[in-house]
Amino acid sequence: MSALLSHAEFVLPGIRCAGCIAKIEDGLSHLPGVVSARVNFTAKRVAVDHDGSLDDAVLRRAIGELGFTAELLVEPGEQDRAQVKESRELLKALAVAGFAAMNVMLLSVSIWSGAEGPTRQLFHWLSALIAMPTVAYSGQPFFKSAWAALRRGRTNMDVPISIGVLLATLLSLFETIVGGAHAYFDGAVSLLFFLLAGRYLDSAMRDRARDSAASLMRQTAPGGTVVYPDGSSAWVRAADLAPGMRMIVATGERFGADGRIEKGETRIDASLVTGESEPIAAAVGDRVIAGTLNLSAPVEITVTAAGPDTAIAGMARLMEAAGQGKSRYVRIADRAARLYAPAVHCLAALSFAGWMIAGAGWHQSLLIAVAVLIITCPCALGLAVPVAQVVAAGAMMRRGILVKDGSALERLAEADSVRFDKTGTLTLGRPELVGDMPLAPEERPLALALARASRHPLSAALARRLEAEGVTAADLGRIVEYPGKGVEARHGGKIVRLGSPVWIGCAAPGDGMACAFAIEGDDAGLLRFSDRIRPDAASSVRRLEAQGLECAILSGDRRAAVAPVAAELGMTAAVGLSPTEKVDAIHRQAAIGRRVLMVGDGLNDGPALAAGHVSMAPASASDVGQTAADLVFLGDSLVPVPIALSAARRTMRIVRQNFVLAIGYNLLAVPLAVAGLVTPLVAAIAMSTSSIIVIANALRLRKIAA
Numbered sequence: 001m002s003a004l005l006s007h008a009e010f011v012l013p014g015i016r017c018a019g020c021i022a023k024i025e026d027g028l029s030h031l032p033g034v035v036s037a038r039v040n041f042t043a044k045r046v047a048v049d050h051d052g053s054l055d056d057a058v059l060r061r062a063i064g065e066l067g068f069t070a071e072l073l074v075e076p077g078e079q080d081r082a083q084v085k086e087s088r089e090l091l092k093a094l095a096v097a098g099f100a101a102m103n104v105m106l107l108s109v110s111i112w113s114g115a116e117g118p119t120r121q122l123f124h125w126l127s128a129l130i131a132m133p134t135v136a137y138s139g140q141p142f143f144k145s146a147w148a149a150l151r152r153g154r155t156n157m158d159v160p161i162s163i164g165v166l167l168a169t170l171l172s173l174f175e176t177i178v179g180g181a182h183a184y185f186d187g188a189v190s191l192l193f194f195l196l197a198g199r200y201l202d203s204a205m206r207d208r209a210r211d212s213a214a215s216l217m218r219q220t221a222p223g224g225t226v227v228y229p230d231g232s233s234a235w236v237r238a239a240d241l242a243p244g245m246r247m248i249v250a251t252g253e254r255f256g257a258d259g260r261i262e263k264g265e266t267r268i269d270a271s272l273v274t275g276e277s278e279p280i281a282a283a284v285g286d287r288v289i290a291g292t293l294n295l296s297a298p299v300e301i302t303v304t305a306a307g308p309d310t311a312i313a314g315m316a317r318l319m320e321a322a323g324q325g326k327s328r329y330v331r332i333a334d335r336a337a338r339l340y341a342p343a344v345h346c347l348a349a350l351s352f353a354g355w356m357i358a359g360a361g362w363h364q365s366l367l368i369a370v371a372v373l374i375i376t377c378p379c380a381l382g383l384a385v386p387v388a389q390v391v392a393a394g395a396m397m398r399r400g401i402l403v404k405d406g407s408a409l410e411r412l413a414e415a416d417s418v419r420f421d422k423t424g425t426l427t428l429g430r431p432e433l434v435g436d437m438p439l440a441p442e443e444r445p446l447a448l449a450l451a452r453a454s455r456h457p458l459s460a461a462l463a464r465r466l467e468a469e470g471v472t473a474a475d476l477g478r479i480v481e482y483p484g485k486g487v488e489a490r491h492g493g494k495i496v497r498l499g500s501p502v503w504i505g506c507a508a509p510g511d512g513m514a515c516a517f518a519i520e521g522d523d524a525g526l527l528r529f530s531d532r533i534r535p536d537a538a539s540s541v542r543r544l545e546a547q548g549l550e551c552a553i554l555s556g557d558r559r560a561a562v563a564p565v566a567a568e569l570g571m572t573a574a575v576g577l578s579p580t581e582k583v584d585a586i587h588r589q590a591a592i593g594r595r596v597l598m599v600g601d602g603l604n605d606g607p608a609l610a611a612g613h614v615s616m617a618p619a620s621a622s623d624v625g626q627t628a629a630d631l632v633f634l635g636d637s638l639v640p641v642p643i644a645l646s647a648a649r650r651t652m653r654i655v656r657q658n659f660v661l662a663i664g665y666n667l668l669a670v671p672l673a674v675a676g677l678v679t680p681l682v683a684a685i686a687m688s689t690s691s692i693i694v695i696a697n698a699l700r701l702r703k704i705a706a
Contacts, residue, residue, distance in 0.1 A: 005035060006052045008059055010070040012044050013086060014148060020068070027066045028059070046070075067152035090200040093138040097193040100134035101186070108186040124176040124183045131185035135169050138192050141199065163345060164373045165191060171370050187374050194691075197386075220291045220312055224249060224256035227300070238290075241306035249294045249301060257290050258310045259301035266483045267456075269293035279456060281484035295455050296483035344376035344670075351674050360676075368676050375673045376666055380690040384658035385410075388698040392651040395704045400634035401644050402619075408630030410655075411614040412648035414595045418544055418641070419586065419612070421600035422555040422562050424620060426569065427531040428636055429601065431461040431513060434528045437469065439517060443525070445474035447517045450487045450498035453479040458515045458529055459487075459498065486515070494520040501526060513561070533565060534638045541569050543642035549597070554582050554608065582608040599641060600629075616641060647704045654701055658694045665690040 015021065021039045024046055028037035033053040039046045048059055056072050063070040107123045107130075142165070145158040165188050172183040223237040227246045241247070241257045249255055251266075265283035270292045279295050282288060288301055290310040307313065352369035356362065393403035403409065420426050439447055448471050451463040476489040476496070486499010496519050501508040504516040504524050513531070518524035541551050553573035555562045566573040574585060586608060589596050598605075598612030601620060609615035609628040617629035633640035669686050672678050678686070 005049045006054075007047065007049055008056055008072065009045050009047045010060065010063060010072055012039070012046055012063070012068050012070055014068045014145060015039065015044055023066055024063065024068060028062060031059075031062055065152075067149055069148075087200070090141060090196060093141060094193070094196040094200050096134055097138040097189060097196050100130050100138075101189045101193045104130050104186045104189050120181070121176070121179060124172075124185075127183060127185040128173055128176050131169060131189050132173065134189055135165060135192065138196060139165055142192075142195070161195060167370055167373060171366065184370070184374065220310070221254040221256035224253075239307055241303055243303050243305060245303045245306075247301050247303055248298060249288075250298050251294055251296060254293050255288050255290050255301070256306075257303045258305035259288050259303045261286050261288060262300050262302050264297055264299035266294055266296040266299050269295055283484075296481060344666075345373065347376065347670070347674065348372040355676065364676075368673070371678050371682075372670070372673045375669045375678060375686055380658075380662035380665060380694045384662055384694055385655050387695050388651050388654045388658060388701060391698045391701045392647055392654075392704075395702050396631075396644060396647055399640065399643060399704055401640045401647075402632040402634070404630055404632065408614050409648040409651045411595070412597065412631070412645060413652040415549060415597040415614055415645065417550040417552075417589060417594045418597045418599060419552055419554045419582075419589075419608075420571070421605050421608075422553055422557055422565055422573075423531060424601035425534075425599055425605075425618065426537055426553065426565055426638070427533050429531065429620065431457055431529040431531055433461060433465045434530050437465065438525045438527060443517065443519065444469075444471045446476065446491055446496050446519070447498055449473040449476045450479065450489065450496065450517070454481060454487050454498070456515075458513070458527075461529055462498075462515070462527060491519075496520070531561075533568060535636055537638045538569055540638040540642050541571065543639075544645065547642065547645055549645070550594075554585055554598075554600075556582075579605075579607045583611045586611045597641075597645075616644065643704065647701075650704075651701060654698055658697055661693055661697060662690060665693070 012024070015024070024039050025037050028034055028046070028048060031050075031054070033051045035049045035051065037046060037048050046063070050059075060070045060072065104127050107127050111120055111123050139162070142158045142161050146162040149159060168184045168188040168191075172185045172188065174180070175183045221238060223235055224241065224247045225233055226236045226241070227233045227248055233248065236245075238256045245257075246262070247257065247259065261282055261284050263284065265281070267279035268282050268288060270280050270289070282299070287304075288299075289312065290306075291312040305311070348369045351372045352365045355365035355368050360368070389403075389407075389409055392409060396403055423429050437444070444466055448463060448466040451459040451466065452473060454460075474491065476491055479487055479489040481487045482499070482503075484500070485503040486497055488495055488497040488499075490496070496517075497504050498517045499515060501514055501516040501524075504518045506514075506516040506524050506526050508514060513529040514526055515529075516524045516526050544551055551569075551571050553562060553566055553571050553575075554577055555573060555575050556577050556579075557575060559573075559575045562573050562575045577585065582605070586596050586598060590613070595613040598608050598615045599617070600609055600615070601618050605617075606628045609617060614631075615629045616631045616633060619632055619634045631644055633644070665686075669678070669690075
C-alpha cells in the first residue's frame with residue numbers, strides 16, 4: 001500500500017450475502033477519493049483505502065446510505081464483540097424456535113389425526129399461544145434485517161423470509177379467531193427453526209475463522225525487559241516496544257519483538273516460523289523473531305520491529321487476507337436462493353392478484369397466495385446443502401476426520417492439487433533413534449542423565465528410548481549446557497558429554513539428525529535419529545494422484561532433511577520456505593486456476609492453511625494450525641486425506657441430487673397451488689415431505705468407504 005493512502009476498517013454486522021458484499025464494495029468504490037474497498041464476509045468488516053480526503057465519519061455515513069450500520073474498528077486484530085453477541089442471540093433464538101416447533105408439531109399431529117369441534121379449536125389456540133411469542137422473539141434476526149433493508153429502499157433475503165413467516169402466522173391467527181378449520185402455526189415455527197439453524201452455523205463458522213489470527217497472535221510474548229542507556233531496566237509491554245530499544249531475553253522466555261542479537265549466544269525454538277522442532281543456534285548478529293522461544297542462555301537484542309510490524313503480526317495479516325479471499329466463496333444454495341426466493345414471492349403476489357380479479361374474494365385469494373408461499377418455501381432447497389454436510393461430517397468424524405466448516409466439503413471436492421508440509425504432516429514430527437542402541441550398558445545411565453537435562457528434541461527422543469528400556473539415570477551432579485553444542489558433566493573424574501557430533505568430535509551426517517555421546521578418553525558413540533514418515537503416506541499419496549490431484553511438498557526445512565522424504569513418496573519439493581513464501585507458492589497455483597488443498601501442522605503453516613482453497617491439519621498440529629484448517633484428522637496415518645477427498649466428492653454428488661429433488665418438487669407443486677387446488681395445510685405437508693425426501697437422500701452419506 002502506498003504511504004500516501006489512508007486506511008480505515010469498519011465492522012458491518014448487517015451483511016448477509018454476496019449481494020451485500022457487492023453493494024458495499026461497488027457503492028464505496030464510486031466515492032471520490034476511495035482507491036479500494038474490500039469486504040471480509042468472514043469477519044464482517046470492510047477495509048477502505050482512500051487518498052486522505054475522507055474522514056471516518058464521511059465513510060461511515062456513506063456506508064449507512066447503502067443500508068448498513070457501520071462501527072469503526074479501532075484495533076483490527078481484536079475479536080469483534082458485536083459479532084460474538086450476534087452468535088449468542090442466534091443460538092437463543094434457535095433454542096426457542098426448536099422447543100416451540102416440537103410442541104406445535106405435537107399439537108398438529110392431533111389435529112391431523114381427526115380432532116374436530118371444540119377440541120380442534122383448543123389445539124389451535126394452544127398452538128397460537130406457543131407460536132405467536134416464538135415468532136415475535138425468534139424471528140427478530142430476520143425482521144430487523146428486512147426492516148432495515150426496506151427502510152432504505154432495498155431488499156435482501158430476509159425480506160421474503162419475513163413476509164412468508166408473518167403471513168402464515170397472521171393468517172393462522174385469523175383462522176383461529178374466526179373458528180376456521182385450518183391453522184398453519186407449525187409451518188411458520190418450523191420454517192423459523194430451519195432458517196435459524198443455518199444462520200447460526202454460518203455465524204459460528206465465521207467466529208472460528210476470526211479466531212485463527214487471534215490464536216497466532218497469542219503465541220507472542222506480552223512484553224520484555226528493556227535496558228536503558230543509564231543501565232536501568234524495566235519490563236515494557238509489547239505494544240510499547242519500539243525499534244532501537246535494547247532488550248534482555250531470559251532463558252525459557254519468548255521474544256517480544258523482532259530484533260538482532262547484540263550479546264550472548266543461544267539456541268532458539270523457531271518452529272513458529274520454520275515448522276521444524278530442531279532448535280537453531282543463534283549468536284551475535286543473528287536475527288530473532290517475535291514469538292520464538294529462547295532455549296539455552298540469556299541474550300541481549302536490539303529491537304528492529306515491534307507490534308504490528310513484527311513477522312508474526314504479518315503472518316496474522318496473511319491469515320486474515322487469505323480468509324477474506326475465501327469468504328467471497330458463495331455456497332450453492334445461496335446462489336440459487338438469490339434468484340429463487342424473489343421469483344416465488346412474486347408468484348404468490350400474482351396469484352393473489354389473479355384470483356382477486358377472477359372474483360374469488362380477498363379471503364380465498366389470500367389463502368391461495370399463502371399456500372403458494374408455503375409450498376414454494378425453499379426449505380428443501382435450503383436443506384440440500386447443510387443436511388448433506390451434517391450427515392457427511394458425522395460419518396467422517398466416526399472415521400477420525402473432524403469437519404470444522406460444512407462449506408469446506410464443497411471446496412475440498414473442487415481441489416485439484418495438494419501441497420504438504422513435511423515435519424509433523426508427512427512425518428510424525430517425533431524424532432526416533434534409528435536401529436539398536438549404540439551405547440554400552442554402563443554408558444546408558446550417564447546418557448539418560450544428560451539427555452534429561454537438555455530441551456533439545458533429539459535429547460528428548462534419546463531419553464524416551466532409554467526410559468522405555470528401563471534405564472535409571474545416573475546422579476551426575478552439576479550439568480552444564482553449552483548453547484549450540486550440548487551438555488556435559490563430570491563423572492568419576494572424567495568429562496561426559498552429549499551433544500553435537502562436531503563438538504564431541506564425530507563426523508556429522510548430512511541431514512543433521514544425530515547427536516553423539518562420549519566419556520573422556522573413550523571413543524564417541526554416534527546416535528542417529530529419523531523423523532518417521534506417517535504410516536500409509538506413500539499409498540495415500542498414490543490414492544490422491546489416482547483421484548486426479550497433483551502432489552508436492554512445501555517445507556521450511558533444509559533440502560537435506562526434505563529430499564529423502566520427497567524421494568520415498570515420489571513428490572517434488574520446495575524447501576527452505578518462510579510462511580510468506582508458502583502463501584506465495586499457493587497464490588501462484590491459484591493464479592493459474594489450480595485449487596490447492598494445503599495439509600500442514602505447524603504455527604508457520606497457519607497462513608498457508610488459510611490461503612489454500614481448502615486445508616487439513618493433523619490432530620497433533622499446533623493450536624494455530626488446527627484453528628486455521630478446515631478439517632482435522634486424528635491418528636498417525638495419512639489415509640484420512642484421500643478418504644476425506646472421496647467423501648467430499650460424494651457429498652457434492654448428493655447435494656446436486658438434492659437440488660434436483662427440491663426443484664422437481666416445486667415444478668410439480670407450484671402449478672397446483674397457483675390453480676387453487678392446494679390448501680395451506682396440504683402445502684405445509686407437501687413442503688415437509690419435500691424436506692424429508694432431501695434428508696433421506698442425504699442419509700445415504702452415513703457410510704464412508706475406507
